[in-house]
Amino acid sequence: MTERQVYPELTLRATAFSCGRGGMVLADALSFAVTGGNCLLLRGPNGTGKSTLLLTLAGIVAPMSGHFALEGADADDGPHLHYCGHRNAIKARLSVLENLQLWATLNGATGITPSEALETVGLGDLSMLDAGYLSAGQSRRLALARLLVSERPLWLLDEPTAALDTEGHALVTRLIDGHLQRGGLVIAATHDDITLPHPNRVQTLTLVRKS
Numbered sequence: 001m002t003e004r005q006v007y008p009e010l011t012l013r014a015t016a017f018s019c020g021r022g023g024m025v026l027a028d029a030l031s032f033a034v035t036g037g038n039c040l041l042l043r044g045p046n047g048t049g050k051s052t053l054l055l056t057l058a059g060i061v062a063p064m065s066g067h068f069a070l071e072g073a074d075a076d077d078g079p080h081l082h083y084c085g086h087r088n089a090i091k092a093r094l095s096v097l098e099n100l101q102l103w104a105t106l107n108g109a110t111g112i113t114p115s116e117a118l119e120t121v122g123l124g125d126l127s128m129l130d131a132g133y134l135s136a137g138q139s140r141r142l143a144l145a146r147l148l149v150s151e152r153p154l155w156l157l158d159e160p161t162a163a164l165d166t167e168g169h170a171l172v173t174r175l176i177d178g179h180l181q182r183g184g185l186v187i188a189a190t191h192d193d194i195t196l197p198h199p200n201r202v203q204t205l206t207l208v209r210k211s
C-alpha cells in the first residue's frame, strides 16, 4: 500500500558533529544528512556510542562540538521527534490502552487512535490488561505503538527490534517503511538486520571503537 506524504520537506543535517559521555568523545566529526523519506541505520559494536548519538539528536545529551538541525521544520508546529529508547516508558498500573491514551494526550492525538495502534502492533486483545503484565516483546510493541498515536516526522529508535519475535521484526520493518512513505525520517540504532523494501532509502553509519 502506498501511503500519502503527510510531512513537509525536511532534512536532518549534522555538520562536524561530535558526541560523547562523561567527557569522552565517542563519535567524532560526523557529517551526514537524512532527508524526508529516508532512514539512517546506526551500527557498530557495543559501547561505540549509538545510543549516545540518538540521545544527542533527541536533545537529551548536549553535543560535544559541531551542530545539527532539522531543516525545514517550523518551530510553531511543536516537537518534531519521537525518541524510543531502550526502556519502554510504560506505566505498569495503567492498562495497555490507558498507556497509549496517556501518550496521545501528552504528545497530541494527531495519529491513529490508540485502539487502532494496538491492533497494528498486535496488542488489540490485551488492551484492558495492566501493562505491567506484558511480556518483554509485548512491552516493546506497546512502546512502538506510541509512534503511531502522535504524528512526528523524525523517529529516533534505539534497538527497535529488541525482544521482538520474527513477526515483530517484520512489524518494525512495516512501521518504518510506512513512516518513510509518509515523508518521515528514521534514525535507528540496531544490531539486527532491518531490511527495508526500498534499499535506496537507507544509509548506514557505522561507529567504531576509539582506541
Ligand SMILES: Nc1ncnc2c1ncn2[C@@H]1O[C@H](COP(=O)(O)OP(=O)(O)OP(=O)(O)O)[C@@H](O)[C@H]1O
Binding pocket: 021, 022, 026, 044, 045, 046, 047, 048, 049, 050, 051, 052, 053, 189
Ligand atoms: N552517563 C555516562 N557517563 C559516562 N559514560 C557513559 C555514560 N553513559 C554511557 N556511557 C558510556 O558511553 C559509551 C557508549 O554507550 P552507548 O550506550 O552510547 O553505546 P552503544 O553503541 O549504544 O552500545 P550498545 O550497542 O551496547 O547499545 C559506553 O562505554 C558507556 O559506558
